[in-house]
Amino acid sequence: MFSNAMASSIFNPCSIITASQAQPTSSSSRPSQLLSFLHSTNPAGPVVDLKLSAASSSWGCQDDSKQSLSRCLAANITSSALKTAESSRETSSLLSAEGVSSSGTRPTILVSEKLGEAGLQLLRSFGDVDCSYDLSPEQLCEKISSCDALIVRSGTKVTRQVLEAAKGRLKVVGRAGVGIDNVDLQAATEFGCLVVNAPTANTVAAAEHGIALIAAMARNVAQADASMKAGKWQRSKYVGVSLVGKTLAVMGFGKVGSEVARRAKGLGMHVIAHDPYAPADRARAIGVDLVSFDQAISTADFISLHMPLTSTTSKIFNDDTFGKMKKGVRIVNVARGGVIDEEALVRALDSGKVAQAALDVFTEEPPAKDSKLVQHENVVVTPHLGASTKEAQEGVAIEIAEAVVGALKGELSATAVNAPMVPQEVMTELAPYVVLAEKLGRLAVQLVAGGRGIKSVKVVYQSARDPDDLDTRLLRAMITKGIIEPISSSFINLVNADFTAKEKGLRISEERVVVDASPEFPVHSIQVLISNVDSKFASAVSENGEISIEGRVKYGVPHLTRVGSFEVDVSLEGNLILCRQIDQPGMIGQVGNILGQGNINVSFMSVGRTVRRNKAIMAIGVDEEPDKEALRKIGTVPAIEEFVFLKL
Numbered sequence: 157m158f159s160n161a162m163a164s165s166i167f168n169p170c171s172i173i174t175a176s177q178a179q180p181t182s183s184s185s186r187p188s189q190l191l192s193f194l195h196s197t198n199p200a201g202p203v204v205d206l207k208l209s210a211a212s213s214s215w216g217c218q219d220d221s222k223q224s225l226s227r228c229l230a231a232n233i234t235s236s237a238l239k240t241a242e243s244s245r246e247t248s249s250l251l252s253a254e255g256v257s258s259s260g261t262r263p264t265i266l267v268s269e270k271l272g273e274a275g276l277q278l279l280r281s282f283g284d285v286d287c288s289y290d291l292s293p294e295q296l297c298e299k300i301s302s303c304d305a306l307i308v309r310s311g312t313k314v315t316r317q318v319l320e321a322a323k324g325r326l327k328v329v330g331r332a333g334v335g336i337d338n339v340d341l342q343a344a345t346e347f348g349c350l351v352v353n354a355p356t357a358n359t360v361a362a363a364e365h366g367i368a369l370i371a372a373m374a375r376n377v378a379q380a381d382a383s384m385k386a387g388k389w390q391r392s393k394y395v396g397v398s399l400v401g402k403t404l405a406v407m408g409f410g411k412v413g414s415e416v417a418r419r420a421k422g423l424g425m426h427v428i429a430h431d432p433y434a435p436a437d438r439a440r441a442i443g444v445d446l447v448s449f450d451q452a453i454s455t456a457d458f459i460s461l462h463m464p465l466t467s468t469t470s471k472i473f474n475d476d477t478f479g480k481m482k483k484g485v486r487i488v489n490v491a492r493g494g495v496i497d498e499e500a501l502v503r504a505l506d507s508g509k510v511a512q513a514a515l516d517v518f519t520e521e522p523p524a525k526d527s528k529l530v531q532h533e534n535v536v537v538t539p540h541l542g543a544s545t546k547e548a549q550e551g552v553a554i555e556i557a558e559a560v561v562g563a564l565k566g567e568l569s570a571t572a573v574n575a576p577m578v579p580q581e582v583m584t585e586l587a588p589y590v591v592l593a594e595k596l597g598r599l600a601v602q603l604v605a606g607g608r609g610i611k612s613v614k615v616v617y618q619s620a621r622d623p624d625d626l627d628t629r630l631l632r633a634m635i636t637k638g639i640i641e642p643i644s645s646s647f648i649n650l651v652n653a654d655f656t657a658k659e660k661g662l663r664i665s666e667e668r669v670v671v672d673a674s675p676e677f678p679v680h681s682i683q684v685l686i687s688n689v690d691s692k693f694a695s696a697v698s699e700n701g702e703i704s705i706e707g708r709v710k711y712g713v714p715h716l717t718r719v720g721s722f723e724v725d726v727s728l729e730g731n732l733i734l735c736r737q738i739d740q741p742g743m744i745g746q747v748g749n750i751l752g753q754g755n756i757n758v759s760f761m762s763v764g765r766t767v768r769r770n771k772a773i774m775a776i777g778v779d780e781e782p783d784k785e786a787l788r789k790i791g792t793v794p795a796i797e798e799f800v801f802l803k804l
């Protein structure tokens with residue numbers, strides 16, 4: 157019905173988007189329904205406006221739905237890899253829970269760096285695991301197009317080129333560790349590739365390594381060891397400094413930072429911390445004062461770095477900031493090399509401003525053999541060993557294997573980095589509404605006559621629940637999927653829905669209306685409105701001039717309940733014929749006959765009218781697609797004023 161060529165006319169590329177991030181206004185009283193926007197790190201940012209309003213409704217109660225979510229989520233999250241750019245616009249093929257794709261093959265999981273055996277076993281039970289370590293970027297690009305998942309540590313650069321080379325097959329990149337600075341998140345998001353990490357299993361290992369480096373540096377352990385092995389006995393040369401009573405500034409008070417702080421307190425150090433996002437009460441609970449960046453670096457004897465490498469933290473330790481430190485300060489870095497301007501650190505070491513540094517991480521890894529920093533006599537180095545304990549590596553391997561397998565099964569991961577984390581209970585509850593959302597989007601876009609581009613779509617969720625108690629991101633993503641996929645070559649999933657909408661100049665605004673219905677059900681109805689377009693079915697246009705359709709879930713099945721200002725009730729399964737006619741006897745029979753002659757099975761039929769014997773809409777669900785002749789005959793029924801056939 158719609159060709160790809162129509163995409164450009166439907167989406168006006170010149171349209172302007174006003175994007176604003178939806179934020180929860182307060183915390184939810186129902187934990188399972190918490191909005192998790194704070195966890196969303198989608199670099200593209202959602203292209204949504206969110207407006208809350210309250211109204212009451214006398215509509216009947218919401219029907220129950222306990223439909224399984226696996227299929228729709230798999231469609232939602234894993235469609236990318238299962239579709240190549242050239243693939244058809246059919247509903248995404250899905251991976252089953254046993255790891256067998258719809259084509260009967262097991263997923264291929266490429267592990268490009270050493271991973272603990274327990275994790276590998278878990279992966280092997282689900283898919284075909286290819287452990288290929290030390291691949292060159294070219295080799296990785298070559299291999300990746302036949303992989304559904306890629307598992308890396310810090311040594312593999314997952315660049316845009318790699319993601320492009322995946323040709324749409326790669327569903328998930330698993331980072332077996334915390335830092336995701338080696339993964340191009342923007343590109344992954346654009347390609348609809350989920351990125352997950354293993355954020356907790358190596359925390360203690362990294363913190364212990366930080367403490368080990370602080371102590372080793374303070375007591376010259378590495379230098380003294382090297383000296384003895386060279387046959388020397390230099391007791392006076394390696395007099396150290398004590399830790400007790402010294403001030404340690406923890407820069408980045410996250411998981412590792414707070415564990416370092418806890419341990420440093422045990423060593424009798426006075427610990428302060430800087431972290432713009434850390435809650436003060438968590439710091440207080442450990443006996444740590446949160447202070448400003450300048451206060452932290454200017455009062456500390458030891459500075460330990462524990463922030464992620466981002467555009468904000470890149471080279472945050474530079475000539476200027478070293479200048480603000482106490483003379484003789486000691487610096488430890490087990491976070492990322494890139495947070496330090498390494499040339500500036502060499503200068504600060506040479507001048508004595510920084511007495512010593514202990515470094516586990518480097519801007520380039522491995523650093524050049526003749527690196528002045530590595531060779532500096534006041535520097536102790538380890539080759540990125542923070543996470544390298546047996547325990548941490550086993551833990552990380554299991555954590556990432558579970559996340560990757562979950563993603564391949566179509567589940568949303570709790571450790572998703574470029575997609576919203578939606579709690580499992582929320583996903584289960586929203587399952588039937590997710591199906592409804594996609595079908596409404598798919599239906600609404602087919603009612604657009606082309607000509608003018610779609611710039612603005614409004615989605616109204618009616619719900620009896622508090623607006624903060626309804627997480628609509630899954631629904632929004634599926635509506636976006638339903639709108640965009642029929643008319644473009646893009647595939648949409650939860651990872652790239654907002655990005656793709658923005659790219660296509662499509663603004664999706666959301667409104668939640670509180671209605672008087674049963675709060676047991678998350679959504680009472682979903683309305684999709686497209687403004688400033690012409691419709692090929694004039695009756696779908698509401699009094700406000702917008703294409704307007706509305707649906708509800710009834711007994712677990714999505715139903716279309718309103719078209720324009722006509723109430724209908726037809727289950728959204730198979731295909732749909734909408735006819736506007738003069739409200740008179742015999743209409744159902746006439747159209748039914750035509751369909752019967754064409755061997756088209758009618759699954760559902762409903763007539764809605766505004767005024768008796770005036771105009772009515774007949775909504776007919778059909779299992780098969782009517783041929784041209786059947787459609788032509790429907791058009792010749794005298795009382796039928798307009799009709800449209802819609803694929804769901």
Ligand SMILES: NC(=O)C1=CN([C@@H]2O[C@H](COP(=O)(O)OP(=O)(O)OC[C@H]3O[C@@H](n4cnc5c(N)ncnc54)[C@H](O)[C@@H]3O)[C@@H](O)[C@H]2O)C=CC1
Nearest residue numbers: 335362408409410411412431433462463464490491542543
């Ligand atoms: N050397 C190694 O083998 C390992 C290194 N790491 C690295 O350690 C770092 C911390 O890891 P986690 O504690 O697990 O992460 P995390 O996410 O729990 O903590 C990072 C903290 O840094 C804070 N932060 C962000 N921007 C900041 C800024 N401009 N100034 C101060 N704080 C800022 C965040 O608010 C957060 O609390 C990461 O860079 C990670 O990649 C982690 C594990 C092993």
Ligand SMILES: O=C(O)C(=O)COP(=O)(O)O
Nearest residue numbers: 309310332333334335543
């Ligand atoms: O988890 C992290 O951020 C780390 O830096 C650990 O890196 P690795 O997995 O040991 O290459």
